[in-house]
Amino acid sequence: MDILTLHRIHFAFTITYHYLFPQLTMGLALLIVVLKTLALKTGKEHYAISARFWAKIFAINFLLGVVTGIPMEFQFGTNWSEFSRRTGGVIGMPIAMEGIFSFFLESAFLGLFLFGEKRLPRWAHWLSAFLVFVGSWISGFFIIIANAWMQHPVAYQLLPNGVYEVSSFWGLMLNPWAWLEYAHNMSGAVITGAFVMSAVGALYLLQRRDEEYGRTFLKLGVIVGLISCATQIFPTGDMHGKYLAEHQPAAIAGMEGLFHSEKGAAMVVLGQPDFEHEKIDNPLAVNKLLSFLIYGTTSAEVQGLDQFPRDQWPTTLPLLFYAYHIMAGLGTYFVGIMGLAGLLLWRGKLYKSRWILWPILLSFPLPYIANTAGWMCAEIGRQPWLVYGLIRTSQGYSTHIGVGTSLFTLLGFLGMYSVLSILWIVLVYNFIQSGPKAPHEAVAGQSFTAA
Amino acid sequence: MGTLWFWIVAAMLAAYVVLDGFDLGVGIIYFFVAKSETDRQLALRAIGPVWDGNEVWLLAAGGTLFFAFPLLYASAFSGFYLPLMMVLWLLILRGVSIEMRSHSHEPLVHTFCDGLFSLSSALLAIFFGAALANVVRGVPIGKDDYFFLPLWTNWTPGPNPGILDWYTVTGAVLALLALALHGSLYLALKTSGDLEQRALNRATRLWPAVFIVTLLSLPATAIARPNSLENYRAHPIAFLAPLLVIAGLVAIRYALRKKASLAAFRGSCVYLAAMLAGAAAGLYPVLLPAVGNQGQDITVARALAGPHVLRVGIVWWSLGILLALLYFGILYWLFRGKVEQQAGGYGH
Numbered sequence: 001m002d003i004l005t006l007h008r009i010h011f012a013f014t015i016t017y018h019y020l021f022p023q024l025t026m027g028l029a030l031l032i033v034v035l036k037t038l039a040l041k042t043g044k045e046h047y048a049i050s051a052r053f054w055a056k057i058f059a060i061n062f063l064l065g066v067v068t069g070i071p072m073e074f075q076f077g078t079n080w081s082e083f084s085r086r087t088g089g090v091i092g093m094p095i096a097m098e099g100i101f102s103f104f105l106e107s108a109f110l111g112l113f114l115f116g117e118k119r120l121p122r123w124a125h126w127l128s129a130f131l132v133f134v135g136s137w138i139s140g141f142f143i144i145i146a147n148a149w150m151q152h153p154v155a156y157q158l159l160p161n162g163v164y165e166v167s168s169f170w171g172l173m174l175n176p177w178a179w180l181e182y183a184h185n186m187s188g189a190v191i192t193g194a195f196v197m198s199a200v201g202a203l204y205l206l207q208r209r210d211e212e213y214g215r216t217f218l219k220l221g222v223i224v225g226l227i228s229c230a231t232q233i234f235p236t237g238d239m240h241g242k243y244l245a246e247h248q249p250a251a252i253a254g255m256e257g258l259f260h261s262e263k264g265a266a267m268v269v270l271g272q273p274d275f276e277h278e279k280i281d282n283p284l285a286v287n288k289l290l291s292f293l294i295y296g297t298t299s300a301e302v303q304g305l306d307q308f309p310r311d312q313w314p315t316t317l318p319l320l321f322y323a324y325h326i327m328a329g330l331g332t333y334f335v336g337i338m339g340l341a342g343l344l345l346w347r348g349k350l351y352k353s354r355w356i357l358w359p360i361l362l363s364f365p366l367p368y369i370a371n372t373a374g375w376m377c378a379e380i381g382r383q384p385w386l387v388y389g390l391i392r393t394s395q396g397y398s399t400h401i402g403v404g405t406s407l408f409t410l411l412g413f414l415g416m417y418s419v420l421s422i423l424w425i426v427l428v429y430n431f432i433q434s435g436p437k438a439p440h441e442a443v444a445g446q447s448f449t450a451a
Numbered sequence: 452m453g454t455l456w457f458w459i460v461a462a463m464l465a466a467y468v469v470l471d472g473f474d475l476g477v478g479i480i481y482f483f484v485a486k487s488e489t490d491r492q493l494a495l496r497a498i499g500p501v502w503d504g505n506e507v508w509l510l511a512a513g514g515t516l517f518f519a520f521p522l523l524y525a526s527a528f529s530g531f532y533l534p535l536m537m538v539l540w541l542l543i544l545r546g547v548s549i550e551m552r553s554h555s556h557e558p559l560v561h562t563f564c565d566g567l568f569s570l571s572s573a574l575l576a577i578f579f580g581a582a583l584a585n586v587v588r589g590v591p592i593g594k595d596d597y598f599f600l601p602l603w604t605n606w607t608p609g610p611n612p613g614i615l616d617w618y619t620v621t622g623a624v625l626a627l628l629a630l631a632l633h634g635s636l637y638l639a640l641k642t643s644g645d646l647e648q649r650a651l652n653r654a655t656r657l658w659p660a661v662f663i664v665t666l667l668s669l670p671a672t673a674i675a676r677p678n679s680l681e682n683y684r685a686h687p688i689a690f691l692a693p694l695l696v697i698a699g700l701v702a703i704r705y706a707l708r709k710k711a712s713l714a715a716f717r718g719s720c721v722y723l724a725a726m727l728a729g730a731a732a733g734l735y736p737v738l739l740p741a742v743g744n745q746g747q748d749i750t751v752a753r754a755l756a757g758p759h760v761l762r763v764g765i766v767w768w769s770l771g772i773l774l775a776l777l778y779f780g781i782l783y784w785l786f787r788g789k790v791e792q793q794a795g796g797y798g799h
Contacts, residue, residue, distance in 0.1 A: 059550075060550060060554075063503070063546055063547070063550045064547075066503065066506075066546065067542060067543040067546040067547065068543070070506075070509075070510060070539055070542055070543075071536075071539045071543075073510060073513055073514060073517075074513070074528060074535055074536075074539060076517065076524075076528075077517065077524045077525055077527070077528025077529060078528045078529055078532050078535055078536065079529070081524075081525035081526065081528060081529035081597065082525065084517065084521055084524050084525040084528070085521055085522050085524075085525035085526075085596075086521075087521075088517050088518065088520075088521020088522075088524055088525065088756065089521055089756040089757050089760060090760075092514070092517040092518030092519070092521055092524070092756065092760075093518050093760055093763075093764065095514045095517055095518065096511070096514035096515045096517060096518035096519075096764075096768075097514075097767060097771070098514065099507065099510045099511035099513070099514035099515070100511055100514070100515070100767070100768060100771030100772065100775065101767075101771050101774070103507040103510055103511060104504070104507055104511065104771075104774070104775035104778055104779075105774070105775075105778060107503045107504035107506075107507045108504050108775075108778035108779060108781070108782045109778065110503070111499075111500035111501060111503065111504055111782055111786075112500070112781070112782060112785065114500075115499060115500040115786070116500075116785060116786075119785060120785075157757075159757075163521070165756060165757030165759070165760060166757065166759055166760045166763075167759060168759075169759070169760070169763040398525075398529035398532070398597070399595075399597065400529060400530070400597050400598065400599040401529060401532055401599070405532060405533065408533075409532075409533070409536045412536065412540060416540055416543060416544075420543070420547065423547065423551060427551070427554055430554070
């Protein structure tokens, strides 16, 4: 294996694994704020206990997000030092701002939220939950500012030594790509949170235990899930796609498996791309849909891969094609299942309809897959560029790291993360099985004597 | 501008060492002072609400370094590839061991987590000490401004160094001892009764070792990096740092005699911050010295980011740090005082 591929796998593996956690914590943070607000407004202990239960699940996921996140920042320097040297003057800023504005906020108030319920007034405890939510959403924003600049570089100048630097702070922060990507990404995180919460609710109802909590989780999960699944497709997904077609046409062509430019291009719903012969095997396609989705008219011409020189095609094209189709397919399914659940909720039949509780329970892994596939679209679609149109991926890695060294650390992360996965599953499963009313093995808040 | 950002990053790293230093230190001395399950819960509860926030200073300092000195970030992080990756693994293991322990009632799991927590804390202290000593000693930077170091060569500083040599090992030992002392003092401050007494005894026993190795580190630095004294001669104000180091150490000794935990802990904070300030003063305006005759030092001027970002950066950085200090003020104020023994755990 060549060193570039190894570095890419190294980053892909660590980032994919890392993002399993923030997508849940960013979504759950919002749902916990809703629960805390309900607790404050109604004064019902039921909501306070629910919030405390989800805070535990939040905490373990947050911790794993933190410990798997530190390697991400470090890897810019360790594995992609040429990229860091040349673009640190741009993306160093959002990375630093994430630490300063988000991580401090999150970690300090998470400490208060988890340990301080007994020693804080109720409004202050609500506020700490709210600030954890704000912190985690700021974190997502800054990291997307960094990624959006790689997708769509703006507000920079190039110095003679090949180094890029920011020419306008507001230009970087108001990168339109970033705002689209952020909306689409955060909506995806809320979907994960909502699906996980609904699944736990469905589980309790199916098990006929803690039904009062099961109903609360299911109701909140379905309402929030329905809203976020809808916004994920329209407007955020739709706008993102159109913007992509305008600025990264090769990426769209790769995702759709469109080899040849066409007027009134069809959208392949299912199929297997054959890149040798530049065709799709067993295509199941909807005529003219692609032109309509991108340009709003059925006759518009969509650029195919044949418009671009081969060295500018996204690498690992088949993966890009499947990632996109998995993302879009699951997104459609999410709207369907949440729509159905929402309808039943509205009719007051949801809690009794066991046939729908089963798929809600079993669907909890799917948003993780969809979010991962979505990020794969963004990152593989950008290839062969590290910074679109400016720096190729092959120009960005650390030249002094040997294949053996890189493989050694990749194996280390593989082993480490395998252990973390087992731990994570056992802990979260135990929380869910012991239920919201379980006595806290760890008391929230402790009494101190004043110094 | 460069000078300002140099000291900003140095101050953030000092904040990291002073803050995360005490929870790493609690990990190092954990098995020596926390004998019973109650003791161990108390020790963990003393750091429970804050250790995660303390660790953020490392991330924030790293991010700021990346932002202000991209060339340094690229060169140092790729050059120290293996030790940094191991630091990452240790941070993962440490965080997970603290979390996992609080969710289990099984004594075997507790013992396993305790071992992992203590071992990873001690190793992190060793790694950080060795890393700082590497930066002071210098690394074999090449013409392209990059370098790659083997873990060890012939154990001597010189044109062909490894990450470990007699000088960096001294740095590692000093860090281990200093943070163990720092952690003992913090634990004494946050606990009462037997545990407090054991922590104070541990600190009293550690103090002479810290004192001796600190004094040894001064001539050792002069041997390993002969021109480190030039800055001190040029700017006599830099001598404040070693003076504060000695003052901090003396204050700790004096406070220990009087059993004044708070004063002793403050002395330890001054000592650690002054050690870092002293190292930074000896380096400035170099960020990473080159050894051998291949490449040149990575200096503030060469590694500095563009003027526009740095100007903007001062604005948001000041705002952000003020906010961070406010959060930490609230957090530490709320969890002030000694942790008490009570039924239940130390988790959440």
